Each structure stands twice: as structure tokens, then as C-alpha cells.
Amino acid sequence: MDKSLWINLGIDKKKNYNKLEGEQEAEIVVIGGGLTGLTTAYYLAKEGRKVILVEKDEICNHTSGNTTGKITSQHGLFYNYLLQSNGRKEAKHYLEANEEAIKNIKKIIDDENIECDFEYQDNYVFIQKEEDIEKIKKEQEALEYLSFNSELVNEIELPIKNTKMLGAIKFKNQAQFNAYLYGIGLAECIEKYGGKIYENTKVLDVKKENDNYEIITEEGKINCKFMVIATHYPIINAPRILFYENVSRNFIFNYN
Numbered sequence: 001m002d003k004s005l006w007i008n009l010g011i012d013k014k015k016n017y018n019k020l021e022g023e024q025e026a027e028i029v030v031i032g033g034g035l036t037g038l039t040t041a042y043y044l045a046k047e048g049r050k051v052i053l054v055e056k057d058e059i060c061n062h063t064s065g066n067t068t069g070k071i072t073s074q075h076g077l078f079y080n081y082l083l084q085s086n087g088r089k090e091a092k093h094y095l096e097a098n099e100e101a102i103k104n105i106k107k108i109i110d111d112e113n114i115e116c117d118f119e120y121q122d123n124y125v126f127i128q129k130e131e132d133i134e135k136i137k138k139e140q141e142a143l144e145y146l147s148f149n150s151e152l153v154n155e156i157e158l159p160i161k162n163t164k165m166l167g168a169i170k171f172k173n174q175a176q177f178n179a180y181l182y183g184i185g186l187a188e189c190i191e192k193y194g195g196k197i198y199e200n201t202k203v204l205d206v207k208k209e210n211d212n213y214e215i216i217t218e219e220g221k222i223n224c225k226f227m228v229i230a231t232h233y234p235i236i237n238a239p240r241i242l243f244y245e246n247v248s249r250n251f252i253f254n255y256n
């Protein structure tokens with residue numbers, strides 16, 4: 001399979017990590033080496049927790065290494081919907097959490113000197129159909145009600161001259177980066193802060209023994225107090241997790 005531009009640009013800089021063999025102990029095991037797992041393991045290792053991350057293939061090689069590389073709070077025309085469905089408090093909370101995430105990524109990049117071509121950019125969602133004009137007006141009104149500084153614009157600074165464009169919502173100070181370089185940079189930091197990473201280490205099962213988990217991989221196992229499943233899709237069934245509700249969510253849990 002062809003790899004993304006990000007992976008092609010970064011593959012020579014990536015370190016290889018061993019496969020887990022034998023038995024290990026950790027406080028927390030993070031399962032999955034995409035951006036969710038790497039970010040979680042980074043924060044935990046930086047806090048001084050004894051963390052091991054296991055990845056079935058190579059880190060950042062699946063969804064995360066193949067994304068569009070945009071870091072934005074704008075996800076289609078979403079805020080009017082969120083406002084109507086969940087109310088102002090939750091819609092504002094969601095928006096602020098997304099904006100904070102952009103700042104947090106920038107902070108990690110600056111603190112750790114991760115070279116990943118991060119650039120602030122404006123983000124646009126534009127419409128092409130007359131019937132959507134009302135929708136973007138309502139979206140802008142919703143964003144104003146949430147006290148967010150978006151703009152309704154008729155022109156956008158994108159090379160889409162031959163594309164019909166009837167209006168757009170602009171979010172300033174969003175960003176783009178090479179998601180793969182960022183991910184492999186996070187992995188190096190996890191090791192720097194004392195965490196361990198194993199690649200080509202597929203988790204086959206998780207068992208609960210008293211207050212601990214046994215994370216069983218193809219050729220080894222890890223005993224730990226907590227685990228984070230950051231595999232994008234669920235890998236085990238467990239009480240209190242309703243996979244059929246939203247299978248793409250990541251779960252942090254301790255099923256006592």
C-alpha cells in the first residue's frame with residue numbers, strides 16, 4: 001500500500017522499537033501507537049508514571065500517519081447542530097476544548113523541539129449550493145453566540161479558482177503539520193521520560209487478576225495496574241463498554 005506524504009517524508013527519521021518478548025511490569029499500559037496512544041503515553045511518562053506503549057505494527061503507521069494533517073476546531077458545519085442538540089454550555093465547552101488542544105500540541109512541539117512542519121493556518125468550510133447559504137449564516141450566528149471569532153466570508157485564500165464557492169466560514173489560527181513526524185517525535189519523548197515502546201506487538205487479550213491487568217501479547221505479557229485502549233477500534237469486549245454505540249471512540253477505563 002502507498003504511504004502518505006507525511007510517512008514518506010519522515011520514515012528515514014523513525015527509530016525502530018523492539019517486539020515485546022517475555023514478561024514486563026508497568027503501572028499503565030497504553031495499547032495502540034497512533035496519535036491518541038502516543039499523546040497519552042507522552043503525558044503519563046512526563047508525569048513520571050511507569051508507562052509501556054504497545055503497537056501491533058509500527059507507530060503512527062495507520063490512521064494517524066495518513067491523516068490530512070490539519071489541527072482545527074472546525075469540523076464541517078457542526079456548531080449550530082451542537083448548540084441545538086446540547087445547548088450553549090456543552091457547545092462552548094467542546095469548542096474551547098478543541099482550541100485548547102491546538103495550543104497543547106503547539107506547546108509540546110515547542111517544549112520538545114519536535115520538527116514537524118507545524119504552521120498556523122486559517123481553516124475554511126465553504127459551500128457550493130444555494131440551499132446551504134442559510135446553513136452557513138446559522139453556523140456563523142451560532143459561533144457568535146458562543147463568543148467565537150469566526151468570519152463569514154465570500155472569498156477564500158485557497159487555490160480553488162475553478163471551483164464554485166458561495167461563501168465560507170473562516171476560523172483563524174488553526175494549524176497544519178506533518179502528523180507522522182509529530183508522532184515519531186512524541187515516541188522519542190516517551191522514551192526520554194522513562195517510558196517504553198514495543199512495536200510489532202499485538203495485544204491478543206486482557207485478563208483481570210485481582211486489582212491488576214495482564215496484557216497478553218503474541219510473545220509476551222505485561223502486568224499493570226491500569227490500561228488505556230487507544231486502538232481506534234475496540235480490541236476486546238469488556239463490561240460497561242458499549243462498542244456498538246460509537247466504535248471509533250477510544251476508551252480509558254478500569255473495569256473494577
Ligand SMILES: Cc1cc2nc3c(=O)[nH]c(=O)nc-3n(C[C@H](O)[C@H](O)[C@H](O)COP(=O)(O)OP(=O)(O)OC[C@H]3O[C@@H](n4cnc5c(N)ncnc54)[C@H](O)[C@@H]3O)c2cc1C
Binds near residue numbers: 031058060
Ligand atoms: C483519511 C483521514 C483523514 C483524517 N484527517 C484528520 C486531520 O486532518 N486532523 C485530525 O485531527 N483528524 C483527522 N482524522 C481523524 C484521525 O483518525 C484522528 O485524528 C487520529 O489520527 C486517530 O488516531 P488514533 O491514535 O486514535 O488511531 P490510529 O492512528 O488508527 O492508531 C491506533 C493504533 O492502534 C494499533 N492497534 C490496533 N489494534 C491493536 C492491538 N490489538 N494491539 C496493539 N496495537 C493495536 C493500530 O495498529 C494503530 O497504530 C482523519 C481520519 C482519516 C481516516
